[in-house]
Amino acid sequence: MIRDLATLLFFPGGLSVLLAGMAFAWLDRKLLAQLQNRLGPRWFQPLADAVKLLAKEEVVPAGVNRLLFVSLPVVALAGALTAVLYIPLWGLPPAASLPGDLVITVYLLSLLTLCTGLAGANSGGRFSLLGATRTLTQLFAYEAPFLMALMGPALAAGSWQIGVIMAGINGRWLLLTQPIGFLVALIGLMGKLEMPPFDAPEAETEIVAGALTEYSGRGLALFYLGRSVELVLGLTLVAAFYLGGLTNPAAFLLKTLGLLFFVAVVQSLMARLRIDQTVGLWWRYGALLVLLQWLVLWGGRWL
Amino acid sequence: MHTNEHTQKAETFIVPIGPQHPALREPGHFEFTIEGEIVTAASVRLGYAHRGIEKGTESRNWVQNLYMLERICGICSHIHATAYCLGVEQLAGVEAPPRAQAIREMVGELERTHSHLLWLGEAAHEAGFETLFMYAWRDRETVMDILEALTGNRVNYSANLLGGVKYDVTAEQASKIEQGLDYLEERTRHYLDVVTSDPVFIQRTRGIGVMTAVQADRLGVVGPTARASGVVRDVRVEAPYAAYADFPITPVLAQAGDLEARFVVRLKELFESYNVIRRILANLPSGDLVLKRMPRRIKAGETISRVEAPRGELFYFIRSNGSDTPDRVKVRTPTLCNMASVLTLTVGRHLADVPMILVGIDPCFSCNDRGLVLKRGDEHEHWTWDRLRQVGLEHYAGEQGSGGAGGKSISPAPLPPCPPALLTGMHV
Numbered sequence: 001m002i003r004d005l006a007t008l009l010f011f012p013g014g015l016s017v018l019l020a021g022m023a024f025a026w027l028d029r030k031l032l033a034q035l036q037n038r039l040g041p042r043w044f045q046p047l048a049d050a051v052k053l054l055a056k057e058e059v060v061p062a063g064v065n066r067l068l069f070v071s072l073p074v075v076a077l078a079g080a081l082t083a084v085l086y087i088p089l090w091g092l093p094p095a096a097s098l099p100g101d102l103v104i105t106v107y108l109l110s111l112l113t114l115c116t117g118l119a120g121a122n123s124g125g126r127f128s129l130l131g132a133t134r135t136l137t138q139l140f141a142y143e144a145p146f147l148m149a150l151m152g153p154a155l156a157a158g159s160w161q162i163g164v165i166m167a168g169i170n171g172r173w174l175l176l177t178q179p180i181g182f183l184v185a186l187i188g189l190m191g192k193l194e195m196p197p198f199d200a201p202e203a204e205t206e207i208v209a210g211a212l213t214e215y216s217g218r219g220l221a222l223f224y225l226g227r228s229v230e231l232v233l234g235l236t237l238v239a240a241f242y243l244g245g246l247t248n249p250a251a252f253l254l255k256t257l258g259l260l261f262f263v264a265v266v267q268s269l270m271a272r273l274r275i276d277q278t279v280g281l282w283w284r285y286g287a288l289l290v291l292l293q294w295l296v297l298w299g300g301r302w303l
Numbered sequence: 304m305h306t307n308e309h310t311q312k313a314e315t316f317i318v319p320i321g322p323q324h325p326a327l328r329e330p331g332h333f334e335f336t337i338e339g340e341i342v343t344a345a346s347v348r349l350g351y352a353h354r355g356i357e358k359g360t361e362s363r364n365w366v367q368n369l370y371m372l373e374r375i376c377g378i379c380s381h382i383h384a385t386a387y388c389l390g391v392e393q394l395a396g397v398e399a400p401p402r403a404q405a406i407r408e409m410v411g412e413l414e415r416t417h418s419h420l421l422w423l424g425e426a427a428h429e430a431g432f433e434t435l436f437m438y439a440w441r442d443r444e445t446v447m448d449i450l451e452a453l454t455g456n457r458v459n460y461s462a463n464l465l466g467g468v469k470y471d472v473t474a475e476q477a478s479k480i481e482q483g484l485d486y487l488e489e490r491t492r493h494y495l496d497v498v499t500s501d502p503v504f505i506q507r508t509r510g511i512g513v514m515t516a517v518q519a520d521r522l523g524v525v526g527p528t529a530r531a532s533g534v535v536r537d538v539r540v541e542a543p544y545a546a547y548a549d550f551p552i553t554p555v556l557a558q559a560g561d562l563e564a565r566f567v568v569r570l571k572e573l574f575e576s577y578n579v580i581r582r583i584l585a586n587l588p589s590g591d592l593v594l595k596r597m598p599r600r601i602k603a604g605e606t607i608s609r610v611e612a613p614r615g616e617l618f619y620f621i622r623s624n625g626s627d628t629p630d631r632v633k634v635r636t637p638t639l640c641n642m643a644s645v646l647t648l649t650v651g652r653h654l655a656d657v658p659m660i661l662v663g664i665d666p667c668f669s670c671n672d673r674g675l676v677l678k679r680g681d682e683h684e685h686w687t688w689d690r691l692r693q694v695g696l697e698h699y700a701g702e703q704g705s706g707g708a709g710g711k712s713i714s715p716a717p718l719p720p721c722p723p724a725l726l727t728g729m730h731v
Contacts, residue, residue, distance in 0.1 A: 269434065
């Protein structure tokens with residue numbers, strides 16, 4: 001019982017993953033800044049932001065559903081923190097495991113996007129509404145290819161259970177045999193986290209802050225934390241599936257940080273895509289390429 | 304300047320941009336009616352940064368005005384002072400020495416370099432291309448350093464004097480400038496390569512905001528915006544001022560008329576600027592920097608002075624009544640001429656293209672805000688110039704009656720004719 005509580009609240013879930021999320025968010029910002037010839041934030045900036053925002057008053061706009069407005073960020077962060085339990089974070093085996101937990105994890109990871117979209121639609125502001133429309137449009141664009149890309153290793157291992165998939169992969173680098181799946185999964189993760197060039201839902205020069213425009217204080221802090229946690233989880237999942245599994249903390253750090261660097265480089269290289277261009281990219285190229293990858297995988301079985 | 308249908312207002316979804324908005328560095332208010340992501344109507348309201356500078360000139364003497372007018376624009380400050388100096392010198396019937404004219408042109412071209420590089424970063428930022436933004440602004444520091452080395456200031460250089468310039472170019476400075484230009488030329492070549500070959504960036508610029516030459520002519524756009532649509536409109540070529548007759552430039556044209564063309568034209572103009580600065584440095588005329596004697600009172604009369612600011616034609620009307628202060632100074636900046644094109648070009652485009660199209664004209668709101676714009680509820684009416692003038696006369700007459708500003712007499716002479724596009728363009 002105490003052990004379960006500790007798992008949920010401190011390690012490997014809960015507080016430790018929040019701290020890891022902030023550390024990764026800082027590193028992402030710092031790397032991006034350095035690549036863009038900027039200094040970037042100091043190491044404790046995400047923590048300082050979170051503390052400051054949590055301490056601030058949460059302004060609820062007039063005419064919104066108050067319950068939804070306050071609870072959506074909580075649900076978003078809870079979803080991300082629950083997903084931690086199924087993921088081999090820190091290079092340790094997942095804290096919980098059941099058949100089909102890959103699907104549950106992907107679903108829990110999508111909660112953040114769904115909540116962001118609902119929060120924007122609930123806020124009533126014009127920028128929020130436009131941002132919400134774009135967030136949800138983007139969700140429909142990347143979600144299917146992202147899931148399909150994660151299913152590649154599942155197909156190879158013949159299971160929907162993350163632990164079993166990792167055992168099935170057994171240290172092989174699927175990056176080499178399924179390069180398309182790897183790319184789509186990693187870039188899908190960037191779409192999920194609304195990183196450039198997929199930041200149309202929060203394009204500041206068009207719609208201020210998108211769906212979260214009306215959020216301040218605690219709600220905003222929880223959304224930010226949720227996104228930071230998802231960054232760690234997403235990178236861990238991709239590393240575990242495509243980079244030969246995560247068997248110890250050193251491998252975890254090395255592989256996720258390597259992916260983070262790659263993500264930062266991609267972010268610095270590109271201009272923002274318009275939302276219709278994002279959708280086009282995912283359905284014209286992303287989804288089709290992953291399907292092609294599947295065909296190759298199935299073909300390989302027959303041979 | 305608005306094309307939105309008020310009858311549909313109830314059902315339409317209007318996105319307000321400004322007066323405070325992350326896409327705008329300066330205050331302006333735009334209303335874009337959208338359906339889904341597509342803009343169906345656009346309107347603009349300007350005038351938030353009206354500072355009364357034109358009226359202010361009338362209570363300062365000719366020399367003081369030089370420094371105030373330079374502050375109309377924080378980016379193209381030198382060109383404002385140049386336009387004013389050339390106008391006043393013309394009124395006084397004097398001409399600055401050739402060396403001064405050449406230095407005026409050189410500082411003007413350095414200013415164009417800094418303005419265009421600033422714009423490149425700004426435009427990249429609107430497209431979400433932060434890396435290009437940061438790099439362009441880093442390289443812009445080179446030309447800022449040159450300007451600081453020349454004049455001691457980064458933005459308001461105060462290089463001009465009535466009848467000449469304040470700063471000379473030493474041999475040491477000249478070699479510094481040459482070095483800086485070599486570096487900038489190399490970087491500009493790289494940026495030109497980026498904006499014409501980066502596939503993601505091209506998706507955001509090629510074929511977007513297309514303005515044909517006919518449209519550009521009808522909308523009366525000026526500067527690089529017009530030249531990107533294939534319209535040759537460049538005061539430096541049409542009516543050479545300062546030393547442009549001795550150190551000419553070739554106007555850069557593009558035919559496509561889209562956002563990409565506006566990038567290409569501005570970047571290629573930089574090469575023209577670098578070349579002409581090099582030519583000036585190599586053949587700088589010798590002689591005085593400033594006239595021995597410049598009258599404190601300027602002969603009565605009126606004149607216009609046109610120069611090519613980085614954003615396009617800058618227009619000054621100056622009238623003197625023979626005293627030591629101007630009777631009237633009217634400034635028209637290029638942004639006002641180009642603003643109508645934004646409203647035309649955004650209709651039918653994605654909302655995401657709007658900031659790009661807006662920044663494509665390189666808007667400068669504070670320079671441009673001088674008009675009188677009144678908006679009372681939903682009642683719109685167009686004021687004629689006579690009516691506007693009448694209101695102005697009555698207003699100031701009333702002020703004088705109550706013992707107002709120092710009993711300055713109001714000139715009964717007719718005010719300068721205002722370009723009709725300027726007046727009918729504003730909803731009052």
